[in-house]
Amino acid sequence: MYPQGDLKPFQAACSGTVDSVDLRQAGAESNWQIEVLINCDDYVDDSDMGGYFIPFSVAYFFEPMSSNKVDGDAQLAYVTVAKGQHVSQGDLIGYLDVAGEGAHVQFGLEMFWSSFFSALGVTGIPICPEPHFSTTAKDSILNLLHVVWPSANMCYQN
Numbered sequence: 001m002y003p004q005g006d007l008k009p010f011q012a013a014c015s016g017t018v019d020s021v022d023l024r025q026a027g028a029e030s031n032w033q034i035e036v037l038i039n040c041d042d043y044v045d046d047s048d049m050g051g052y053f054i055p056f057s058v059a060y061f062f063e064p065m066s067s068n069k070v071d072g073d074a075q076l077a078y079v080t081v082a083k084g085q086h087v088s089q090g091d092l093i094g095y096l097d098v099a100g101e102g103a104h105v106q107f108g109l110e111m112f113w114s115s116f117f118s119a120l121g122v123t124g125i126p127i128c129p130e131p132h133f134s135t136t137a138k139d140s141i142l143n144l145l146h147v148v149w150p151s152a153n154m155c156y157q158n
Contacts, residue, residue, distance in 0.1 A: 006098040007078065010105055012087040013058045013129075014040035019115055021083055023076045025067070031100075032072025034062040034079055036093055037113065056127065057113040060093065065100030074099070128155030 019037040026033050040056045064075045079094035081087060096105055109132065113124030130138060138154065145152040 007095040009095050010060060010062075010093055012038055012081075012089055012091045012093050013107070013109075014038060014056065015088045016040040016055070016057075016086070018081045018083055018085045018087060019057065021076075021079055021081065023072055025072070030067045031063060031065055032067065032069065032075065033064075034072070034076050034094075036060045036062070036079060036081060037115075038087060038093075055111075056132075057110055057124070059106075059108040059110065059113065061106040061108075062094060062096055063104055063106065064097045065103045068099070071097070071099035130154040 016038045019039045020035065021037075022035045024033060024035070025031065037057055037059045040058065062075050062079065064071050066072070075097045078097050081091075081093045087093065096103060107129070108124075109127045109129040110124035111127060112122045133141065133154075141154060142152070145154070
């Protein structure tokens with residue numbers, strides 16, 4: 001998501017426990033990013049899927065688009081949640097600090113993407129979030145995408 005302006009707020013997509021808040025350098029440019037991982041609550045009521053399944057995790061990657069450590073630390077300071085904290089859907093988790101052109105937040109929905117599973121050597125399985133969005137939420141995300149990519153879909157099959 002490429003918000004227009006600095007310090008745009010981001011909210012938790014699910015209720016759950018914050019698994020990690022990590023600052024790291026990533027990519028060929030060594031830009032700083034802050035990963036916020038939320039393990040969604042265990043029970044998901046979805047009668048089409050049998051009512052209960054392994055919980056999802058949602059990940060946000062706040063990317064201020066800077067290789068300067070000062071900007072990475074500043075972005076980390078704008079994250080408002082901490083490891084072990086329980087959040088409810090809609091709670092504020094942080095603000096994007098726009099340090100460089102192209103600053104954005106990446107969002108992912110995965111199964112088996114938590115420190116518990118990674119300790120067992122299991123890597124996350126990406127899941128298209130579209131079926132889990134309300135019509136209003138889906139339209140909102142697509143409207144954001146269509147500003148830059150007019151024909152974009154939310155998810156693509158490989």
